[in-house]
Amino acid sequence: MGEFVRLGWNRDDLTLERDFFGNVRLLTTTGRGFVAASDSLLVLAALRRALNDSVNPHEEVLTARAAPSQIAGQQLSPDTIIEEVRFVLPGTNIRIDIRQLAVTEVGTTAAELLRSDAFVPGEVRDAAISMTRTISALSCQNGWSSVLHLSGGLDSRAVYAAAVAAGKQQDLRFISRLRSGxxxxxxxxxxxxxxxxxxxARSSVDDVAEWRESRPEDGLRLWASGLAGVYDGLGPLGPRRRRRAEFELFGLGAGAHKGAWGWTDLNSLAARAAKPGAVRDALSAQMAIAARALGVDPEDEGASEVYYFGFRNGLHSAAEHIGLHLTGVSPLQNVGFARRGHARTREGAFGGQGDDILALTALLSPEAAVFEYDEPRHAWTLDDARDRQRDLGGPLRSAEIAPYTTYGSPDDIPQGPSRLSLTIAERAGYPDSANPTAAFEYAEANLDLLDGAVRETYREVLANARWRLAKADGDIFGAELPLSRLLMLGVFRPAG
Structure with missing residues (x-):
């Protein structure tokens, strides 16, 4: 779990590694006399233009991304919206040959990473121990505190239960979400x-009335500098705490275990995302490319969740903060727990289709597991939760909640947005305001960057964005899926 980038080099090559789940984006490009890697599509596009190299729209990817569904709301395959730029999958790092200026991807496929031959009960306890020891370790960092993004749902409840098990819940602050009244x-x-x-206690910035004022001052430029073309959501425009010495804890990332798209084959997934026609055909073609890269048969039951792991889980988990800091932690991003979700039970179902998240919560704190939820999540009584805790080995023992040994200091982790990326976004014309008027003016002008059938497809995307904005009474987040796809086209603008 966690987020990091590590760079190593010698006379012959350079190695770039990042977190297992791919919370940190990684894209690569090569050209005449250069090779580059970045977490920003916008930066790589600008670099290619500065070196007088091509930046061509990938028409199939652009067409597929027009599907009016969150299923197409991020990278769809190793291909990106720019023909000359490649997306590197989770679990994969890169090695750059300095003499040959060649990129080699090093790692294993998602299907191999998630493969498990047995459904092992002990994996739930292992996940609980990892979560609890992590929260204990964070509480030991001098001068630092943690804030939990807490909802009424199950995933953040599991993280909160880990804090309760560690006895650290009163050391936390929490922030809750209320985007749409x-x-x-x-x-x-x-x-x-x-x-x-x-x-x-609530975080002092957890005040719905102050959310607009707490957004970063760079408006759409902050979004464009990292997420444009990679993730179709306005991420960092959401409410942000601005305290420097603060870890953010999330329930995000649980989809690596429990899935998100129905444990189905990729053809069925594409059919859910788009009606028959050019958009679905392009999406299906991209999913076929993705399946090869993931090492999964697109017709397999459960291929949808390997696909989710490869192209949405990490990007979605980090979207709202990764451009501002690398001190976000999603405790449910646990390798063993993810594998358990993809293992078959005795009854033939996938582990992630069961009640593992609830069982994990009960193991950590039976009382927290049965506390009310935003909607009915289960029919367990407190006795049921205690029985499950007993079945999983009983309450965690003192050694199982002891903090991990930590090295270094979080004070040394760079924070704040990349000024280089923000400058490139400014030169690409992205507005410094996140208001709908500025966003839609920029989005509509971007249609001129496309040609032919793709341009007409994106006229429909614009119409859908306007409809969604009206339906949301002018809230830009109500239109963020199609609007992001129009805004991302700014990567094709030459620097102003």
């Missing part, structure tokens, strides 16, 4: 009740 009001109410019951 009454729609998520219940979610917010339950999060507050849960935290109040166990003595966890």
């Amino acid at each position: 009454d729609v998520t009001a219940r979610d917010n109410v339950v999060a507050n009740r849960l935290a109040t019951t166990w003595g966890t």
